[in-house]
Amino acid sequence: MPHHPNLDRELAAALDRFEMPFPDLSTLTAEDLPEMRAQAAAMYAATAVDDPLVTIEERWAQGPEGAPDVRLRVYRSAGAADGPLPCLYWIHGGGMIVGTPDADDALVGRFVKEVGCVVVSVDYRLAPEHPDPAPVEDCYAGLAWTAKNAAELGIDPARVAVGGASAGGGLAAGTVLLARDRGGPAVAYQLLVCPMLDDRDNTPSTLEFESAVVWARAANVFGWTSLLGDRKGTDDVSPYAAPARAEDLSGLPPAFIDVGELEVFRDECLLYAQRLSQAGVSTEFHLYAGAFHGFDLIIPDAEVSRQAGAARIVALRRALLA
Template identity: 70%
Template sequence: MAQSPSQHPNLDPELRAAVEQGGLMTGDLSTVTFGDLPEMRAQMNAALAAMAPAFPAGVTVEDRKVPGPEGAPAVRVRIYRPETQDGPLPALYWIHGGGMIIGSPEIDDARMAANVLEIGCVVVSVDYRLAPEHPHPAPVEDCYAGLVWTARNADDLGVDPARIAIGGASAGGGLAAGTALLARDRGGPALAFQLLVCPMLDDRNTTPSSREFAQAVVWDRAANLFGWSALLGDAAGGEDVPIYAAPARAGDLSGLPPAFVDVGELEVFRDECVEYALRLAQAGVSTEFHLWPGAFHGFAGMVPGATISRRASDAQVAALRRALVK
């Protein structure tokens, strides 16, 4: 009989307790079809609305519609700013997670508001189109369009255009990496840093960790195959997948902004993130990497009070401060 993910001998004790208490989302999409996704998204959005955080004092939030890719609809961005600011601030351009199939900027409201206060920055979070209704290249092109708008409107946003970082978690981390590649290859906007939190980078699913975690807390192999299939259809895992969809396929990682990459020990993405961080460093990109022992996918956001979660969150904030605060 297969071992329950909560019984993995390496699982951090505080995270194990949270798993055993229940309430964490799992990666089991074995009975889900693409037709089920609209209802799943509606339920998630309703839950988010019911739990909407009261934003801390000193942070303002607004939504805007900005130009999307050529010939495509406008893109919504959610802008988080300090109520008062003296001079242009650094900016974090953020891309939410959700396996390419679910999610919205609202899932990261608390984290982005905290970044505004802890780093002293403006955050612009993009609401990109989701697969499978909008397969590649729609998601990454929406992300790139929002980045272009952010850079072009730096003055209006109170942002220093020389201090814009891009970041994201999970699918958002993969899209952040893909958007950074697009920015490099299209000649801008300039990026000061990339924060890739447990990023989803490789559609091929051939690494040892991809095979190891057929069962996993939060996001397992089947869920990952489902997400990539939604984004790429029959092309997933084949020979003709663009690097902007699956950044792990990029042969040349030179010329990218300095990077922070982290990942949990007990997740599908472990090995592709390890390899991507190593290849960034080998390409001359200054790179900080963390492999969090005993941690599953998305642990820091799902169990924020655990000691290892606080360590991970602190490391991310510290990296952004070093890159952006002059």
């Protein structure tokens, strides 16, 4: 597939050096998911590196009513001073259909080291086996557990941010809406990295990116359909599942949103940032020219990738350490 004419030149050159093409997700089906998840797990196992500067502890939170307990991974600096420390409650990506918190070890380890915070990462149930509201309710249950056990974890409950990437960014936004509407836990900040926010598939960027480096329109439709089934695109979708549907964004914590120019999520992120700001929510927004979905994870050494990673660190430090 030829490159998009707006693709960042450094990203394009790196893609040209890749020996293996990215998988074609345009015909993804539920039958493909077991192999896809197994391949992702094998890739993580092959590339995982223990970081002596970060300790990881497994904990379990009580799940939503009638549901299993929720696995959490708690990351902290190996040499951290006694708390209370700020916390980033993190939600992994994967289109609602794949992913585990373990695969984000390196990513959240950077937050631990450079922000000076504790990270709690949640292992929510995946669609289509566990459709909405299971994923967002798992995320909320883990957040509630984190707030309840803040003292034991060495966390300052007044300095808890909720963040995530891609589907995790959408779940983070939904979890923050739930926290507001249920009267807690308190959330100081939301860090939404290329979030998946809108199931309606009707923005210009969803129509534009029938083809994309990663996560084109067909894959996005499959992800939302896995989560929502026949409700996708109808009026019977909760804003906690698709936060772009929330009519009232007032009273939410300050927000950071970023997204690439060349991805399906571009316009829904633009609109969500605009609506947050119009609702009186202090919002920082970054649109990375020439960047595709997940560019910073796939090509981390590119200048635009370093810029994106640094901006998130700066935003969290300002929000949690000021």
